[in-house]
Amino acid sequence: MRKAFVKALCGLASADERIVLLTGDLGYMALEPFRELFPQRFFNVGVAEQNMIGVATGLAEAGFIPYAYSIATFASLRPFEFIRNGPVLHRLPVRIIGMGTGFTYGHAGPSHHAVEDIAALRTLPGLTVVIPADSGQAFTAIEQTRSLPGPVYYGLSKDDKAVVRGLDGRFTLGRIETVRDGADVAIVTMGSIGAEAVAAAEELDKLAIHATVAVVSSFNPDPTEDLAALLSGVKHVISVEAQSISGGLASLVALVIASRGLSCRLSPLAVRTSPDGRSGSESDCWRRNGLDRSAIVEQAISMLGRSSLFAGASR
């Protein structure tokens, strides 16, 4: 999504001189196109994320639309209070780019695993949180949210190639996008792990278990109505996210089910444990946290009351 982000931003910046890009000294082999097109509007503020958000706040008050870029943990958790008391409290159009939400930087270890950024930031009602599932959706989302009067956090994945089949670049703020339909179970997902959810649904198809897959891509506004409509029609839902079980997608799905009194059982697949020091590829991190396609398949089978893959296959 890095290339999609920079491409979208260059397009927006060509049409809007208020846009400037700040980086906390990151974005090698990614931000160069912007710097070459708009050298006077590109600022490497150094390795100082609190200051980056503060500077963005001061710029935005004067009429600029600053995009502040860093790795997701550093862009969100380090300056969390500067985000809260800055663009959120002042209602200013600062855009924060958290590169590598989830386990994008898997090999880099727990310091780079952003499994709390979305959960933490969505506690701020004045901050729109956007989590595209693939590059096509990222491009659309960045364009569609360009004029929001308040601040936005974009939790992006680094992968430029991964695609969530059926998403086709769709994004509408505060809505879900359904990428495939099935009557047996709903899988609700967000972020780049959405591709894993689709792969799981395809495997479940072979077992004659048919899953709807819906992608949540924004909070504040939350897609509450869409989720309520979706979950009114199913008995089983699995939420899938590379994010803390507290505060992330599972929390929203549970709230919708409980507050609407829906008779739908939730199996949340999310990060439940504190880091144990291990690193690995993104897919390895998904697997070790019980979030990969086989975990989703097992969960669906378990929910539907079938004891094994063979039982499902014989249906």
Add this chain to the structure above:
Amino acid sequence: MRKIILEQSKRANVGHIGSCLCVVEILCALYERVLRIQSLGDPDRDRFILSKGHAALALYAALAQKGWLTSTDLDSFCSDGSLLGVHPECQAPGIDFSAGSLGHGMSIAAGAALAAILQHTVRRVFCLISDAECNEGSVWEAVMFSAHRRLHNLTVIVDLNGQQALGRTREVLDLPNIEKRWQAFGWRVTEVDGHSLDELSSSLNAPSRPGDAPHVVLARTIFGHGVSFMMEGRALTQSHLPDHPINWHYLPMSEEEFRLAMAELETAD
């Protein structure tokens, strides 16, 4: 301004009186002699950030002197639902930025100064921080950024009152050679008597040109300035408390303390 501070903190029964009293001349110099503000809605007005937000009552007093806050506004200080709380909020008239968390204001000021340079305006940015606020690492992030970007239109005032929440700054986290520290980071440094309107206004109005370093004014102040027993750290009606300036960081005034403090201000007039 001091009378407003005493009257309102007495009415609301709140503390931070010493912190407010020691920045009266700084705020008076800024609003009467330094800040260029044609109207509050003018986008090219100078900006001011009270980063040591716990002195907001002193700022409200300054804004009232300018006529931007009414006496009715002042009387809402610390009442339920008021925009005038212990710390300043940008929704209140005349307040450019909210504050209250130390270490935040300087980086906003740096962004505001950078914005003015990018917009080719002569707008200036002023930010008042406390000496204890220099404990915050984020202050030094903004210090480095501002010097690197040559934010010549940025002036930071450090209120050197030597006092912080649980003791004297030299006891809590000492900042020896503070002027050399700022110089080492590439700033122009001026030291002034923080209770001299003339010294403050001449240093705050010192001209700068593009390419110049940002400017820090180290203002030496006395905690609780203007009220003797506060300057001496005496809590008159709570004799169990040992004399210490800290008392007037927190304590609200008793009736007797209020009467004595107001009488001293009357005499000084």
